[in-house]
Amino acid sequence: MSKISIPLGPQHPGLKEPINFGLVLEGEQIDKATVNLGYNHRGVEKAAEERTYIQDIYLIERVCGICSHSHVTCYITCVEEIAKAEIPERAKAIRVLVGELERIHSHLLWLGIAAYEIGFDTLFMYVWRDREHVLDCLELVGGNRVHYSINTLGGVRRDITPEIKAELLKRIDILEARTKYYTTLATEETTVLARTQNVGVLPKDLGIRLGACGPTARASGIARDVRKDEPYLIYDKLDFKLITADTCDVFGRVVVRVLETVESCRIIRQVLNYLPEGPISIKVPWKIPEGEAVNRYEAPRGEDIHYVKGNGTDKPERVKVRAPTLANYHAVPHMLEGGWLADVPLVIAAIDPCMSCSDRALVTDRAAARSAVWSWEEMRRNGIEFYKRRGVDFSKVTLK
Amino acid sequence: MKKKIPGRALGEAVRQLFKKPATSAYPFEKAKLQPKFRGRIAFEQEKCIGCKMCVRVCPAKAIEIVLSADQPAAPAPVEGQAPAPAKKKFDCVIHLDRCVYCAQCVEVCPKKALASTDDFELAQLDRKALRRHYK
Structure with missing residues (x-):
């Protein structure tokens, strides 16, 4: 059979964000796939150099709408490390609390999108309806639904009052019950199983070689989570499980994400009961001394890396963002190859891609790996x- | 391997038929906001001292502090004392189209002249109306 090559994207009904995939088809099966990035480059890193550290908090927050807290926490930890500021324990706890609420919100959003790509709109509607609970929680804590802006230099901006704590605990109970229902639904419903099992397979060794991260890697049996490997904030004091799956397909990614949501509910309950008394922020001077710092953070999509270099002024010399989606892109062509054209949107959606997150100027050089x-x-x-x-x-x- | 059950969501779907709709009838019904909501920024001229801290921290360059057109006259000089300078009055210009509603200006204001309001219905047909001049 003759092969035909078709472009998928940057504008395509199956994709929500601009990215281009070059597919070589043999009949309806994919023979070869390539990925092209760069349709959503906004120059955030350069803009960050033009603004002060305080202004950058709100700029970096807008790198991504879904993991806004992840990016800011990662960035601000770097800045506080350079400034040698030790933030109060209560601020750390609140950062973890918002981070886990964000994980629930992101995973439920993803589950809805996956259900939509499968063609199971009932699940999509129910998941997104229940996601409103966690968005309300975030609005209660931070003030707004998507950009909570809870972080500031030296701590957090808003405190958790006893009323907020009671309301959060009430909502988390509802969310946990609903998530457990979705776990059974997603793992037993025939429609979901038929569309996800043995689709977009990424074997464990290939996942390690291509540097997959986050739920994509964990669904391939790679037990890697920054929260466990290199605990930041107060994660070393919390009791939670590292969720992995060994099916290596889209089904595994569904299972990992729904079970992680249940774990996040447990973490939130622990944090709310732990919440130490004390101030929520300390004063950090606007001028940050010379120095550089790199930090890792487990964003809902995977490992987020930020690098900040200070030069003694109130503006950073360099800010570098490595979003988790960028690490997962390399695995997508391998997942697609050998699969069917109809599964392409689902396989792409399964890594929970965020194009605006990952379009940074990235130069890869093989020589760099040698030295x-x-x-x-x-x-x-x-x-x-x-x-x-x-x-x-x-x-x-x-x-x- | 888990057991496969077709129509697993059917029970849930039937149960939802007898529940209230999850959506709200906005704009006929007011949207519920949380107390910490960050909406349009309000300005109180009496409190402003013109330090421009808000201008320095704004990440979107959406706020301007300018001298008011009509300035109050200097207080009448008291005998035996140096003449006191007039207290300056400031206006605030907020570009609603640029504002990202982070409320960092509210936080940094030393005199609490700026405040977040619950106003979020800010769409305008005329572009000029997005430039709010608070006097």
């Missing part, structure tokens, strides 16, 4: 050689 650290001169020399091969000579250019 562990590249100095500035080495990078510059490499750049000059790269352009010389293309007929442009930059060696005469001097840097100021």
